[in-house]
Amino acid sequence: MTFSIVARSGAAFGIAVASKFLSVGAVVPAADAGAGALATQATANLRYRPQGLTLLRTGVPPADVVAGLVATDGEHAHRQLGVVGPQGDGATYTGEKCLDWAGGTSGDGYAIQGNILTGPEVIDAMEAAWLEAADADLDRRLLAALAAGDAAGGDRRGRQSAALHVVAPGAGYGGMNDTACDLRVDDHPHPVTELHRLLDMHTLLFGTPDPDTLLDLTGELAEEVRRLVAARGHTALETWAGVENLENRLVPGRIDPVVLAHLRAPDAQGS
Incomplete structure (x- = not known):
């Protein structure tokens, strides 16, 4: 029901996600500025969010975080998960009972995954856009990947919601927390486009001067x-x-x- 990218850039971590699902940003993403980030989707297991971040905080690599979460979940065949940590490759998992098309890919500092997609071209387009935008800020780079997936077909049921969540040490409002941005489009005919508008507004209002x-x-x-x-x-x-x-x-x-x-x-x- 969803396509997402979880990624790292320097000390920052973030998730961009879109879906034919109400308020996807309330379900899928979780991140900790000192540890990493993850996305839980398909039949999302919300316990993965605190459990996965706890494992990342203790230094467990993303692949082992995925293995640990899946091993203790009797419904893992219906789950999809992406995880990144402070270093090395991200990790992605797609249970064998996720609805077609479902799959993912991962590389140095990123994991991309989706289910009920128009096809593998969605994942391919997201990965290409992520790699091509290497010089962009993390929020813009994540959104570029999400937009590429949307343009390639995205969720084959249609569009409804999208979200962008980025954390970095002291990046929050007034430097008083780590939430660089937490933007959600809960119900909209063109949620990724609307997310772009919100990010532009966020940059205007909460950005700092050069x-x-x-x-x-x-x-x-x-x-x-x-x-x-x-x-x-x-x-x-x-x-x-x-x-x-x-x-x-x-x-x-x-x-x-x-x-x-x-x-x-x-x-x-x-x-």
């Missing part, structure tokens, strides 16, 4: 910013940015071009 692109708030630029902020009904850039949820992009005495573009946008009037 130090090499910051502009000094002096002279004419400072006056323009003061004028635009006043036109929005605020007395300070900080106040407007807080209302717009852009506080993560503020730098004293300078301005992120992303913030400046948002401030200049016509639809920011009155916000």
